[in-house]
Amino acid sequence: MSKENPYYRNIVLKSPREVVYLEYTPSLLPPKPAADPDGTRWTRFVCVSDTHSRAFSVPDGDVLLHSGDLTNTGTVSDFEKTMQWLYGLPHPVKIIIAGNHDLTLHTEWYEREYERFHWNVGKQDIKPIMEMLKGARAQKAGIVYLEDEKYEFKVHENGKLWSVFGSPWSPEFFNWAFNYERETAEELVSKFPKTDILLTHGPAHQIFDRTNHDDLPGCQTLRARLSELRPRLHVAGHIHEAHGAHVHVWDPADDFAPPIIQNDDIVGSTNVDEPISVEVGGDVGLERTVFVNAANWPMGALARRDGVRPVFGGPGFQAVVVDLKE
Ligand SMILES: [Zn+2]
Numbered sequence: 478m479s480k481e482n483p484y485y486r487n488i489v490l491k492s493p494r495e496v497v498y499l500e501y502t503p504s505l506l507p508p509k510p511a512a513d514p515d516g517t518r519w520t521r522f523v524c525v526s527d528t529h530s531r532a533f534s535v536p537d538g539d540v541l542l543h544s545g546d547l548t549n550t551g552t553v554s555d556f557e558k559t560m561q562w563l564y565g566l567p568h569p570v571k572i573i574i575a576g577n578h579d580l581t582l583h584t585e586w587y588e589r590e591y592e593r594f595h596w597n598v599g600k601q602d603i604k605p606i607m608e609m610l611k612g613a614r615a616q617k618a619g620i621v622y623l624e625d626e627k628y629e630f631k632v633h634e635n636g637k638l639w640s641v642f643g644s645p646w647s648p649e650f651f652n653w654a655f656n657y658e659r660e661t662a663e664e665l666v667s668k669f670p671k672t673d674i675l676l677t678h679g680p681a682h683q684i685f686d687r688t689n690h691d692d693l694p695g696c697q698t699l700r701a702r703l704s705e706l707r708p709r710l711h712v713a714g715h716i717h718e719a720h721g722a723h724v725h726v727w728d729p730a731d732d733f734a735p736p737i738i739q740n741d742d743i744v745g746s747t748n749v750d751e752p753i754s755v756e757v758g759g760d761v762g763l764e765r766t767v768f769v770n771a772a773n774w775p776m777g778a779l780a781r782r783d784g785v786r787p788v789f790g791g792p793g794f795q796a797v798v799v800d801l802k803e
Pocket residue numbers: 527546576577578678714715716
């Protein structure tokens with residue numbers, strides 16, 4: 478048996494300006510496409526989420542995107558584990574957001590609620606945590622922590638200026654951090670600006686949000702807003718069992734309707750010997766969005782393959798690699 482887990486499938490989604498590796502044997506992952514003769518280059522994004530203080534290997538790339546739930550409950554020691562891992566990764570730019578588990582980062586809520594969660598470890602000090610996220614060590618490692626903020630960066634000199642907006646919120650769920658009432662979602666989501674990349678902790682309704690209980694708790698308001706924002710890439714997580722990726726072509730004749738897509742639409746059978754390669758058609762000029770639920774915590778049907786021991790970032794739950802043409 479080879480050293481690598483034999484249960485990696487081969488799932489690739491391709492369109493003229495996007496290539497997505499949903500599942501791959503790490504040692505066989507192709508490099509990003511070469512530049513065009515006119516010099517137009519590609520940027521490789523490596524998407525992770527819901528890593529909850531676990532460390533695992535992810536492919537190299539230009540940009541690491543983390544969609545929140547960096548930790549279990551946001552203690553100082555949780556953050557130490559997560560940040561040591563992130564500092565050690567090779568990506569020159571690492572854009573990260575919080576999720577409902579990163580309790581301490583929602584400072585105002587934490588003041589009120591910390592005893593429910595941290596009665597045994599005591600109230601955690603936000604100062605060393607912010608130092609880990611924004612201090613000199615973080616800056617040296619290329620970490621950019623976004624909390625309802627926009628950030629712009631270039632990967633290549635004279636290349637595209639990428640814009641990204643990151644938001645840690647998700648709809649109400651047993652009063653955890655960064656939760657919003659569904660009725661007040663509009664107030665929050667209407668402030669999301671138009672950017673190339675959108676990072677949210679929670680997924681949109683009906684886009685990789687199906688739970689083990691067949692609920693679809695993704696945000697309806699975010700779903701409607703996506704028709705207006707149409708980013709090149711939207712990365713979320715939160716619903717671990719809904720890990721997946723899809724390239725959507727926006728059709729103006731259909732009022733820019735968002736997709737209805739869950740991971741079993743893509744992965745289909747559990748026959749691991751069958752590679753899946755999806756060519757996404759459509760006019761080169763049409764706008765497309767790569768939708769990713771990047772959760773790396775193995776849960777649900779994808780985690781129950783024959784012979785596969787579920788591991789963080791392992792078969793079915795790898796970092797999703799997204800190459801975008803600049
Ligand atoms: Zn979450």
